[in-house]
Amino acid sequence: MIELIDCEESHRWLLYEWRSSDEVRPYMYDRAEISRETHDAWYTQLLRREGRRGWIIAMDGKPVGAAFVSQHDHENRRATWAFYLADPSTRGRGVGSAVEYLVLEHAFGELGLHKLCCEVLSFNTAVVAMHKKFGFVEEGLLRDHWYRDGEWVDTHVLAMFEDAWAERRKRFGEQLRSRGLI
Structure with a gap:
């Protein structure tokens, strides 16, 4: 079973290990190495929860990744989100789909958002496909947005809207429950 656990002080250096892995x-x-000082400052801000929220992704009680909602704009009811799976053994097992569902439930339920946005590097085709499967729409492509390893990389800009999630949430919830993921 997949669950989201609020980031706490005890997770500070676990996230540092993951972000450095x-x-x-x-x-x-x-992709530059993150200094302990830089991570420490970032994590302190995360724990203050001013416009952001962080979770440890747990699979059967074991920490396997992290998810974040940030840039929460209360007036315009929108935010941005991202996640990563730090444990490679979780990939291809539906963990990402369970995380997506849980974050969407939080975003459109607890936070009352109208729009949830995300950005994905173009070579991460599996995550782009997963977002689209859930109903995210591509709002744009930022061409040559990042320079990495001597090549320019595009970035997909995607968004989910509250009405689109309302139409899909029951079906995805049933599928994930039937697989024992949530």
């Missing part, structure tokens, strides 16, 4: 860093915008 070869499993996560290639999918981040900035």
Whole structure:
């Protein structure tokens, strides 16, 4: 079973390990090594929860990744989200879909958002496909947006709207429950 656990002080250095790992860093915008001081400051801001929220993704009680909602704009009822799976053994097992469902439920339920946005590097085709499967629509493509390893990389800009989620949530919830993922 997949659950989201609020980030707490005890998770500070676990997230540092993950963000510094070869499993996560290639999918981040900035792949440079993160200093302990930089991470410490970032995590302190995360715990203040001012316009952002962070969770540890747990699979059968074991921490396997993290998810974040940030840039929460209360007036315009929108935010941005991202996640990563730090444990490669979780990939291809429906964990990402369960996380997507749980975050969407939080975003459109508890937060009352109208729109949830995300950005995905173009080489991460599995995550782009997963977002679209859930009903995210592509709002744009930022061409040559990041320079990595001597090549320019595009970034997909996607969004989910509250009415689209209202139409899909029951079906996805039933599918994930039948697989024992949520």
